């Protein structure tokens with residue numbers, strides 16, 4: 001068996017950083033992730049709010065969403081390849097399917113947990129339609145939605161790596177793939193390390209900062 | 225000592241304050257409740273044969289023990305609960321469903337926690353006032369009216385319970401509802417804050433002359449705030465008495481007249497609760513020796 005040494009991994013990392021492969025790969029991966037994740041939010045949040053507010057959708061759509069959520073996202077890849085071929089679109093499809101459902105489920109739950117008093121107050125004040133959705137339901141559910149977005153992000157990141165390993169088109173997943181083909185264990189481990197680093201950084205720095213701000217504003221920080 | 229004096233002389237020495245039944249007023253009532261009955265699904269008769277007129281600009285307090293149907297009646301007025309029987313009209317129109325022209329306030333200030341005080345008002349005003357500068361201007365005016373100036377930018381969780389209630393009151397008033405319905409709004413506040421809120425509400429009401437229906441189980445609160453005190457009893461929920469409170473404002477809960485009035489109202493409530501056979505005796509022959517006041521019962525009604 002092949003075991004990398006820490007020095008070997010570090011050297012490989014520095015090497016990839018120097019020749020730009022790391023940054024190119026990271027850039028490509030993040031761009032895709034950004035697109036797919038944004039699409040998941042734009043579709044998942046309204047879907048979740050909708051399912052929470054429309055009893056018919058709750059009966060018809062919620063079981064489907066919950067069922068599909070049990071499917072590991074990489075299982076969408078064969079279908080995606082049949083539909084879109086070995087293309088960018090296939091990767092995006094897998095990323096979206098990986099995170100959209102988690103976001104929708106968390107959003108639905110968060111909307112349901114909004115204080116009923118606030119909804120009644122909105123009703124007596126005559127807040128309806130778009131103003132109710134954008135002004136009360138969305139901000140009211142935001143702390144819960146953020147939890148879903150965090151989960152969705154980690155799902156999206158995993159789905160992306162899985163897809164990039166198979167659909168070769170640049171990105172960190174491809175670097176991992178090449179490392180394997182060249183039997184370069186140090187490179188494989190160095191890329192794995194980078195993938196973890198990106199995941200942890202976004203979670204701890206970006207999401208933590210947003211969450212802290214929202215919780216403080218919503219007056220939740222002291223109570224939990 | 226007091227019992228030794230002839231009653232008439234006693235009456236002349238100590239001014240006696242007696243509440244009088246409300247007189248019917250000329251003109252059409254703003255809120256007209258006619259023979260309203262309500263039964264919940266569990267067969268509880270929450271309201272029986274309720275008829276009530278509230279005139280424009282009146283401050284009416286619904287007073288009674290817990291479970292006498294005060295909240296049920298208020299919800300019916302708000303249109304949040306259709307009564308099983310009877311008719312309710314506001315400005316001549318039957319009440320059907322909730323409407324921002326009849327605002328309902330509860331113990332919970334129900335402010336949107338992610339909005340500042342100012343934003344809470346401005347957001348509510350968006351369904352009423354088109355122009356943005358006018359909304360801001362109206363919000364600022366009402367924030368000032370409840371003495372919250374300086375706290376426009378504060379979030380609800382940064383305020384005390386009393387301040388939150390004031391913000392909620394400002395929001396309700398800024399919507400300029402034709403009727404303001406309040407269900408024990410100060411019930412969760414400490415005694416001192418509650419007193420301050422009562423003074424503030426009186427002051428604001430004198431300035432705005434809104435039509436208010438205010439539910440409470442606190443006798444003094446009803447007397448401090450109301451032009452009329454409608455006394456209710458439970459099982460079944462019904463109206464016992466409808467008193468008129470003719471005292472100048474601002475009123476003080478420790479005012480001698482209010483102390484005596486509240487004794488009279490407690491008496492009425494007690495006799496309603498007493499077993500049927502004893503009810504008459506209880507009001508005619510008060511238990512002597514309880515207190516000087518009880519030895520000289522204040523007559524019920526005119």
Ligand SMILES: Nc1ncnc2c1ncn2[C@@H]1O[C@H](COP(=O)(O)OP(=O)(O)O)[C@@H](O)[C@H]1O
Nearest residue numbers: 264266268270289290291292293294295296297
């Ligand atoms: N939703 C309900 N379902 C069944 N019974 C109710 C309901 N709400 C109130 N009641 C009953 O109706 C009566 C009047 O209640 P309520 O109007 O809340 O009284 P109050 O506000 O004066 O305390 C009580 O006996 C109460 O138990």
Ligand SMILES: [Mg+2]
Nearest residue numbers: 294295296407
């Ligand atoms: Mg009640």
